[in-house]
Amino acid sequence: MSICTTNPTDGAPFTGNAATWPQIFQDLAVEEQHAQAERLDRPTGNTDDDIAWIELRHRKWRALQKHLVHHPFAIDPTLPRADQWRAVLAHCNSLFFEQDITDWLSAQIHIAENLAAGIRDMRPRKNGPCYTVFMEFVRDRKRKYHVTLRWLKDAQAQGAPLTWDVPPQMGAKGE
Numbered sequence: 001m002s003i004c005t006t007n008p009t010d011g012a013p014f015t016g017n018a019a020t021w022p023q024i025f026q027d028l029a030v031e032e033q034h035a036q037a038e039r040l041d042r043p044t045g046n047t048d049d050d051i052a053w054i055e056l057r058h059r060k061w062r063a064l065q066k067h068l069v070h071h072p073f074a075i076d077p078t079l080p081r082a083d084q085w086r087a088v089l090a091h092c093n094s095l096f097f098e099q100d101i102t103d104w105l106s107a108q109i110h111i112a113e114n115l116a117a118g119i120r121d122m123r124p125r126k127n128g129p130c131y132t133v134f135m136e137f138v139r140d141r142k143r144k145y146h147v148t149l150r151w152l153k154d155a156q157a158q159g160a161p162l163t164w165d166v167p168p169q170m171g172a173k174g175e
Contacts (some may be wrong), residue, residue, distance in 0.1 A: 022067060025096040028060045051156065054149045061142035064096065068138060075130045082112035084130045104137055 031043045035056055039049055073091050076086045083104070089105040092098070114121045 004057060020094070021096055024063050024067070025075065028056075028063060029096070032056060051149070051152050054145055054152060058142065058145035058149050060098070061138065061145055064101075065135070065138050065142050067095070072131060077129070080112070080116060082109050082116060085109045085112055088134055088167050100141060101138075101157065105134075108133075 035053055039053060073088075075087050077084070085105055085108040089102065089109070091109070092101055092105070108125070111121045111125055126136070
């Protein structure tokens with residue numbers, strides 16, 4: 001099985017051989033492709049579809065975090081920082097493909113290259129081992145999906161209409 005998506009760094013198709021990934025990531029990739037295809041076929045605003053999609057995303061991030069905690073990796077700290085982040089990206093691509101991770105790691109590589117070239121970067125960054133900084137990102141992303149899932153389920157239980165729009169009382173721009 002092959003999973004093909006677009007690589008955000010150069011726009012070229014990214015093809016990862018899913019047969020080499022751990023079984024949990026193979027299963028989640030197939031499930032995510034089917035869920036995405038179903039979401040495109042249905043009209044928007046279906047609460048159950050939203051909850052199912054966020055549950056799938058939360059399950060995926062939980063599996064990513066669990067796997068990375070149980071299989072930590074080390075990156076040579078003597079390498080330039082951009083090369084360290086490239087090594088993390090290569091390691092992740094050998095295990096799974098997740099667009100959010102690829103985007104974030106591409107930004108880290110870009111920031112490190114700029115800093116090495118003497119270009120100050122205003123984006124926030126953390127120092128420390130790549131594994132630790134990367135795991136904070138994974139933990140925060142998993143937490144984001146967990147909170148979103150709880151919000152959707154609570155809103156559904158209360159019978160509130162689910163909308164992704166900002167309600168007027170929250171001070172949406174242009175009102």
